[in-house]
Amino acid sequence: MKTIKLHFILCLLFLSLIVSSATADEKKTLDNWGIIYGISGTLINETTIDFDIKLLGDKFYFNNQPFLITRNTMPTKDFFIKNNIEQTYFDLKEQQELLAYNYNIKLNDSITYLQFDKTIDNSLLKQYVTQNRQVILLDDILLLFGKNGEPVFYSKPYFEKEFIKDVPQLPIIEVPFNAKQAYVLDRDRMSKQISLHFKNFLDLPWSATDIYGTKFSPISSIINPIFIDVFWDSGEADSFLYLFSSDYKVLDKLLMFNYITTTRGGPGGDGQAVGYRYFTIDKNYFIERRQRFEDETMEIQHFQVTNKGKFQELPTTSNCYREFAIKDKSQHSAQSLLLTSNQANNYLRFDGGRLDALDDVTLTFNPNEKTLCVNYQQAYSVTFGKANSKQFFGNDELYQKHIANFKEHDIDISDELTYITIDNIKNSLLSKFLLHGNQAIYMNNTLFIVGEDYFVAYRQPTVNEVIYEEMTYSESNNED
Numbered sequence: 053m054k055t056i057k058l059h060f061i062l063c064l065l066f067l068s069l070i071v072s073s074a075t076a077d078e079k080k081t082l083d084n085w086g087i088i089y090g091i092s093g094t095l096i097n098e099t100t101i102d103f104d105i106k107l108l109g110d111k112f113y114f115n116n117q118p119f120l121i122t123r124n125t126m127p128t129k130d131f132f133i134k135n136n137i138e139q140t141y142f143d144l145k146e147q148q149e150l151l152a153y154n155y156n157i158k159l160n161d162s163i164t165y166l167q168f169d170k171t172i173d174n175s176l177l178k179q180y181v182t183q184n185r186q187v188i189l190l191d192d193i194l195l196l197f198g199k200n201g202e203p204v205f206y207s208k209p210y211f212e213k214e215f216i217k218d219v220p221q222l223p224i225i226e227v228p229f230n231a232k233q234a235y236v237l238d239r240d241r242m243s244k245q246i247s248l249h250f251k252n253f254l255d256l257p258w259s260a261t262d263i264y265g266t267k268f269s270p271i272s273s274i275i276n277p278i279f280i281d282v283f284w285d286s287g288e289a290d291s292f293l294y295l296f297s298s299d300y301k302v303l304d305k306l307l308m309f310n311y312i313t314t315t316r317g318g319p320g321g322d323g324q325a326v327g328y329r330y331f332t333i334d335k336n337y338f339i340e341r342r343q344r345f346e347d348e349t350m351e352i353q354h355f356q357v358t359n360k361g362k363f364q365e366l367p368t369t370s371n372c373y374r375e376f377a378i379k380d381k382s383q384h385s386a387q388s389l390l391l392t393s394n395q396a397n398n399y400l401r402f403d404g405g406r407l408d409a410l411d412d413v414t415l416t417f418n419p420n421e422k423t424l425c426v427n428y429q430q431a432y433s434v435t436f437g438k439a440n441s442k443q444f445f446g447n448d449e450l451y452q453k454h455i456a457n458f459k460e461h462d463i464d465i466s467d468e469l470t471y472i473t474i475d476n477i478k479n480s481l482l483s484k485f486l487l488h489g490n491q492a493i494y495m496n497n498t499l500f501i502v503g504e505d506y507f508v509a510y511r512q513p514t515v516n517e518v519i520y521e522e523m524t525y526s527e528s529n530n531e532d
Contacts, residue, residue, distance in 0.1 A: 085194055086251050088155060088205040089285040090261035093143055095202035100180070101258060105194065105206055112166060114177045121166045123189070128163045135182035137201030144203065154262070155248065157193050157205070164189045180204065192249060209252035212300045218246065219300065222267040225279065229268075230332045231309055232411050234279070234291055237266060243281060254294070255302070259285045271337060274298045275361040279308075288312070293333070295361045303361035308341060315348050315520065324348055324397070332412050339363070340427075348393035348520040349377045351384055352428060372416065372425035391428060393520040399428075400499055400510035401517070404461065407501065407508040413482060415510055417499055424474055426482060434472040436494070441465045444487075450504060457507045463495050470495050 085105040089096060106113040112121045126134075132141035144151070144159055151157040168185040172178050180196040181187050188195035192208035222244050225237070237243050243264035251260055262283040270276050276296040283289045291309035296302060308331045316323025330342040337357035344350050354366040368389040370376075377390040384390055400415045416425040417434075424432045445451040458465045474482075474490045483489045485501050493500040497512040 083209060084252065085206040085208055086248075086258045088193075088207055088248060089259055091151065091155065091203075091205055092147065093202065095198040095204045099176075100196075100198075100204050103180075103206070107189075107194065107208070112168070114175065117175060119168055119172055119175075119177070121168060123164055124167055125162055125164050128159060128161055131163055131165060131186070131188070135184050135186060135197075135201075137182065137197060140197070140201040140203060155193070155205070157190055159190070207249050207251070210247065210249035211253050215250060215253060216300045219267065219276075219278075222265050222278065225266045225268060227268060227333050227335050227337065229279070230412050231330050234281075234309055234331075237279075238264075238281060238289075242266065243279075246280070253302070254280065255305070256282055261285050271295075271357060271361075272359065275303070275357065275359075276300065277337070277357075293339075293363075295357065295363070297361065304363050306339070306341075306355060306363045308339075315344070315346055344396065348396060350391045350396035350428075352389040352391070353385055353387070368429070370429040370431075372423070372428060372431045389429070394518055395428070397518045397520065398513060401513055403498060403509040403511040405457070405506065405508035407485060407506045410482070410485065410501070410508065415499065417494070417510075417512070419494070424472070426480065430480070432477050433475045435475070436470065436472055438468055438470055441467060441469045444469060444471065447504075454502055454507065457502070458495075458500070461496065461498065461509060465493075465495075469493055472499075 083106050085107065087096060087101050087103070088094075104113070104115045110121055112119045129138075129141060132138050148159055151159070165186045165188050168177075168181060168187075170185075172181065172185060178185075180198060182197055182201075187197070192210075194206040194208070196204045196206070198204065223242055225233075243266045246263040246265045248260065248263065250263065251258065254263070256263070260282050264281045264283075266279050268277040268279065274297055276298070278294045278296060280292045280294055281289060282292065288311055290307060292305050293308050294302060294305045307328060309329065310327040311325055311329070312327040314323040314325055324344050326344055326346050328341060328343045330340075332340050339355040339357075341353050341355065342350055343353075352368050354368045355363045356366055358364050365385060365387050367387045370389055373391075373395055376395075377392040379386075379388075379390050398416055400417055414427050416428065417423075418425075419436075422434050422436070424434050426432070441455075442448065442451045445454065455464075455466055471487075471491050471493050474486065474492070477483050477486070478489050485503060485506065486492055487502065493502060499510045501508050501510075
């Protein structure tokens with residue numbers, strides 16, 4: 053029995069050592085100072101990106117090798133002159149306003165520098181200090197120098213203790229929230245900039261150049277959601293929904309929105325945008341996210357924020373189609389809905405008018421099968437009918453108003469019109485905007501949703517808009 057207990061204790065100690073080691077490795081990674089992208093004239097390459105840098109007291113850790121340092125001050129210009137890199141000084145002074153605004157980097161009249169001794173001479177670090185074995189420390193920004201004085205900036209990582217101080221300054225937004233509202237946030241610059249020092253804390257790659265945030269009201273006493281936009285060195289941007297604990301530890305994050313290229317013609321082409329281009333968050337934090345791929349297939353996923361602050365994926369189903377695209381298990385979720393390119397592209401296109409409440413609604417209408425599909429997932433049967441227009445509207449003022457609206461689409465409804473009645477739709481969002489709660493007008497291959505104070509048209513897509521044919525390299529050359 054004693055032998056069994058001894059083995060058990062030894063096993064526990066061994067497991068504890070493994071966990072401690074893993075935690076230490078993780079902490080070691082988090083403590084790394086990270087390179088700052090986006091500053092012109094800086095030395096950013098595969099070597100400088102991978103530097104493992106930490107600064108702890110009088111020790112400077114470079115790629116896990118410790119070096120003793122002393123801290124001193126000197127007039128800024130004198131530092132650059134004595135190290136024979138005066139041109140770098142002038143270059144940085146020219147960027148001073150931009151450095152201060154974008155990165156809070158201020159080159160004052162006097163600077164703090166770190167002095168190394170000869171022990172670095174056999175280290176790679178020797179190539180990234182000045183001729184006098186010195187580097188600059190600007191508060192929590194480290195400045196190394198390449199062979200010709202090219203600067204390389206590194207930022208000290210900040211964590212929840214610092215992050216919690218910045219949270220009160222973030223603007224507040226509310227749910228429901230969607231991709232269009234996220235666009236308005238960016239367009240109107242409503243979000244507040246978050247320091248690049250938080251890249252490690254937010255688990256972001258070093259290629260992030262700008263971070264912006266807005267916060268939602270707390271979901272509960274232990275879940276605080278924050279919407280964060282990240283801009284990359286490539287010029288692209290991603291949006292994430294983060295969930296934080298009451299003391300602002302990161303609980304989970306979900307990519308909500310990004311842009312990669314277009315499906316037809318590359319960046320700036322005339323095809324569909326590739327990436328996560330659509331999302332909605334309802335008042336209960338039920339999330340729908342759509343991702344389009346380069347072959348124009350589309351994956352739809354549903355998530356729910358749990359009471360523990362995690363994103364739980366839920367099964368996504370549809371009764372709109374008999375068959376779906378074949379999934380690549382390495383690329384697609386087992387619980388998602390994957391549409392073929394034809395299914396994804398065969399939706400009604402906006403064709404005039406305005407009704408903001410339907411911005412999140414995607415409609416697919418098949419007149420032959422008499423089926424209307426909402427958001428690719430819910431199918432409704434329809435019946436066609438013809439009616440006297442004045443009787444259909446039941447209001448002469450409304451009748452006259454919509455005669456004028458339809459004329460703009462070269463349709464005369466002064467006598468009669470064709471309409472559809474949608475079965476079993478009265479409990480949906482769409483029903484609020486249908487005449488009599490279940491009727492819309494369908495003429496000239498266009499669906500019209502009309503009311504007392506709104507008129508919006510959705511046309512059927514063209515064949516070219518629906519059918520995606522991947523062009524081979526030889527075909528594209530022949531066209532040229």
